[in-house]
Amino acid sequence: MSARSWFVTFWAVLCVGGLMATTLLDGESRAPEKPAPSIRPPLEVDCELLALRLEEDEALAEAARQSDGRSGITQRWYGVPEECAGRM
Structure with missing residues (x-):
């Protein structure tokens, strides 16, 4: 195989790989955005x-x-919800 054939083959592979990557990235950006699942439901306090x-x-x-x-003096710290x- 000549150098020109190797160059053309290499260039074609790069182009196809770039097209595939672009297609995958465009597909991800167009996918509907799903809300993040809640790990825990909010607690009522x-x-x-x-x-x-x-x-x-x-x-x-x-x-x-x-x-x-x-x-004497005793100091205590309590953590309470913001509400x-x-x-x-």
Whole structure:
């Protein structure tokens, strides 16, 4: 096979590969966009029940601290949902 034949064959293979890649990429971009599936459904939060449980927890901690005769400051951090943050 001559050099010219190799060059023409190589060029044809590149052109066909480029056309196939373009067709695949165009097909993906035209596909209808599906919404991402939700991993977990949104939870409904009862902020008043959460606040009541936090108050009970604090009361139990205070009672335990007084029964031990300890004095001092105890700092606790609580994570609450955004919808309840203003109510706590």
